[in-house]
Amino acid sequence: MKLYELAHSRTGDKGDISDISVIAYDIKNYDLLKEKVTAEAVKEFFKDVVHGDVIRYEMPCVGALNFVMHEALGGGVTRSLNLDAHGKCLCSYLGEMEIDR
Amino acid sequence: MKTIRIGSGAGFGNDRINPSAVLLEKGNLDFLCLECLAERTIAIAQQLKNLNPNEGYNKYLVDRMQKILPLAYKNHVKVITNMGAANVGAAVRKVAELAKQEGITGIKIVGVEGDNVSDKLENYKDADVIEKDMKLKDIKGVIAANAYIGCQPIVEALNSGADIVITGRCSDPALFLGPLVYSFNWSMDDYDMIGKGTLVGHLMECSCQVSGGNFCIPGLKDVECLWNIGYPYADVSEDGTAYISKVEGTGGRVDVQTCTEQLMYEIHDPARYITPDCVADFSAVHFEEAGKDRVKVMGATGKKKTDTLKVSVGYKDGYMGTAGLSFGGPKCYERTVLAAETLERIIQRDYKLKEYKIDIIGYNSLFPRDYSIGFPNGAEPLELRLRVAAKSDNRETIELIANEVDTFTIGGPANCGGLERNVKELVSVLSILIPRDDIHISYVTEEV
Numbered sequence: 338m339k340l341y342e343l344a345h346s347r348t349g350d351k352g353d354i355s356d357i358s359v360i361a362y363d364i365k366n367y368d369l370l371k372e373k374v375t376a377e378a379v380k381e382f383f384k385d386v387v388h389g390d391v392i393r394y395e396m397p398c399v400g401a402l403n404f405v406m407h408e409a410l411g412g413g414v415t416r417s418l419n420l421d422a423h424g425k426c427l428c429s430y431l432g433e434m435e436i437d438r
Numbered sequence: 439m440k441t442i443r444i445g446s447g448a449g450f451g452n453d454r455i456n457p458s459a460v461l462l463e464k465g466n467l468d469f470l471c472l473e474c475l476a477e478r479t480i481a482i483a484q485q486l487k488n489l490n491p492n493e494g495y496n497k498y499l500v501d502r503m504q505k506i507l508p509l510a511y512k513n514h515v516k517v518i519t520n521m522g523a524a525n526v527g528a529a530v531r532k533v534a535e536l537a538k539q540e541g542i543t544g545i546k547i548v549g550v551e552g553d554n555v556s557d558k559l560e561n562y563k564d565a566d567v568i569e570k571d572m573k574l575k576d577i578k579g580v581i582a583a584n585a586y587i588g589c590q591p592i593v594e595a596l597n598s599g600a601d602i603v604i605t606g607r608c609s610d611p612a613l614f615l616g617p618l619v620y621s622f623n624w625s626m627d628d629y630d631m632i633g634k635g636t637l638v639g640h641l642m643e644c645s646c647q648v649s650g651g652n653f654c655i656p657g658l659k660d661v662e663c664l665w666n667i668g669y670p671y672a673d674v675s676e677d678g679t680a681y682i683s684k685v686e687g688t689g690g691r692v693d694v695q696t697c698t699e700q701l702m703y704e705i706h707d708p709a710r711y712i713t714p715d716c717v718a719d720f721s722a723v724h725f726e727e728a729g730k731d732r733v734k735v736m737g738a739t740g741k742k743k744t745d746t747l748k749v750s751v752g753y754k755d756g757y758m759g760t761a762g763l764s765f766g767g768p769k770c771y772e773r774t775v776l777a778a779e780t781l782e783r784i785i786q787r788d789y790k791l792k793e794y795k796i797d798i799i800g801y802n803s804l805f806p807r808d809y810s811i812g813f814p815n816g817a818e819p820l821e822l823r824l825r826v827a828a829k830s831d832n833r834e835t836i837e838l839i840a841n842e843v844d845t846f847t848i849g850g851p852a853n854c855g856g857l858e859r860n861v862k863e864l865v866s867v868l869s870i871l872i873p874r875d876d877i878h879i880s881y882v883t884e885e886v
Contacts, residue, residue, distance in 0.1 A: 352867075358703070360702070386806065394706075394709075415477065419803075
C-alpha cells in the first residue's frame with residue numbers, strides 16, 4: 338500500500354526548512370502511520386533532498402504527524418536554485434512511500 | 439455570548455482580489471483581514487521606497503482598496519492589512535485619497551509604524567543569525583530589517599476608532615488576533631485566550647488554503663467549483679470557540695480535512711508555535727464538523743510570549759537566472775539528457791560557477807532522479823524541458839549562461855525550441871532576534 342492511500346499531506350516552508358504533514362484519512366490508521374512513517378524512514382526517503390535532521394512531531398488529536406526537515410530547500414526559498422523553491426511538491430512524492438500492513 | 443465574524447480576503451501579495459468583494463457583499467462580516475507580505479517582499483519594497491519616497495507599499499494596494507473600500511464602507515466592515523509593506527505612511531495617504539475619490543466620508547485610516555529597525559542594526563551586529571552559523575555583521579548588502587510585531591498596535595488603532603488599519607511587518611496571525619482582542623477586550627496576559635485567537639489567525643492567514651485551496655486531488659479528495667472558491671470567514675465567540683466557514687454558494691470545501699492541513703501548515707513544533715503575542719500550543723487542537731462547510735475549532739491554548747522578536751533582514755545576494763528549452767517527439771529523452779550533459783561540460787570548462795543546477799522538467803526537476811534510471815518500463819515521454827538555474831555576483835555571467843542555452847537552438851541536440859530566460863537581482867532573507875522592548879510603535883492617521 339502507498340502512503341497516499343492512507344494519508345493526505347501538505348508542505349510548507351520557513352527559510353531552508355520544509356514542513357510536511359501526514360494526516361490519516363481515517364484516524365484508526367494513525368497508529369500504523371506512527372509505526373511506519375518514522376523520522377528515519379522520511380530522512381531515508383528524502384536522502385538526496387534533505388541534508389539536515391528530520392524531526393517528527395505527533396498530533397494524535399487530529400491523527401497526524403508533522404515532519405520538520407532541516408536543510409531541505411537548497412539553502413532557502415529566497416535563494417534556492419530549485420524549480421520548486423518552496424518544496425511544495427515534496428509531500429506528493431512522499432505519498433509514494435510503501436506501507437506494509 | 440458575543441460573537442464576531444472575520445473574513446480572510448488575501449493570503450499572499452498576489453492573491454485574487456474578487457473574493458474579498460464576495461465576503462464583503464454576502465459574508466455579513468465585522469472585519470476583513472488581508473495578509474499580503476511575504477518574507478522578502480518588504481526588502482524589495484524598501485528598494486522602491488529608496489527610489490521614490492511615495493512608493494514601497496504593496497503593489498496591489500490601489501487595486502484591492504478600490505474594490506474593498508466602497509463595500510466595506512457600505513457594510514460597516516473594518517479592514518486590517520499589512521499592505522503598508524515598507525511605506526505605511528504613503529499607503530495610509532493613498533487609501534485616504536482613494537476614499538475621497540469614491541466619495542466616502544467619515545472614516546479613519548490608521549497606519550502602524552515601528553517595525554523597521556534598519557537604523558538600529560549597529561546595536562545588533564554581534565547577534566546570531568538564526569538560519570546559519572554567522573553573525574548579523576557578516577551579512578553584506580543589507581537593504582531592510584523589519585521586526586515581526588504583534589497584535590497590540592492593531593488593537594490600539596481599532597481602539598482609536600480606526601476603520602482601516604494598515605501595518606508593515608507584523609506576524610500573520612496578529613492581523614486576525616488584533617480584532618479579536620479589541621472586540622472581546624481579552625487581556626494580552628491571558629495566554630489561553632491569546633493562544634485560541636492565534637489559532638484562528640493561523641487557520642485564516644492563508645485565505646483559501648483552509649477552504650479547499652491547495653487540497654484537491656481529483657477522485658481522492660475532491661473540491662467543488664475550484665474556479666469559484668469561497669474565501670473563509672471565522673465566527674469567534676468571546677470564550678475563544680471558533681467556527682470556520684465560507685459564503686454559501688461559493689465553491690471550495692471546509693471540513694475537518696481542509697482545516698487539519700492548514701492547522702499543520704508551517705508550524706514546526708505544534709506545542710510551541712512562536713509568535714510575537716504568545717507561544718501557542720496547538721498540540722491538542724481538534725475539529726468537529728458542524729454542518730456543510732462549517733467546522734468547529736477547539737483545544738488551542740498558549741504560553742507566555744518570548745522576550746525577543748524575530749527580525750527579517752533582507753540583503754542583496756547577487757544575481758540568479760534561469761533558462762529553459764523544450765524537446766519533443768521520438769527520442770526526446772535522449773536528446774534532452776544530451777543537452778543537459780553538454781551544458782554541464784560547457785559550464786565547467788568556460789565558467790567558474792559554484793552555484794548552478796541543471797535538470798529536466800518532466801523527469802527530475804522536482805525530485806532528484808539519476809539519468810541512468812530513465813522512465814518506468816521504457817515509456818517515452820511526449821515532451822521534456824531542459825532547465826538551468828545559476829547564481830553569481832556577476833550579472834554578465836548569468837546572462838552568458840542563458841546565452842549558452844539559447845545557442846542550443848543552432849548548436850545543441852536536434853530540434854529544440856521555446857527558449858525562456860529570466861535574470862534578476864536576488865534579494866535573500868536571514869533572521870535575528872532582538873529584545874522586544876527595543877521596538878517603539880508610532881501611528882499615522884488620516885481622516886476622510
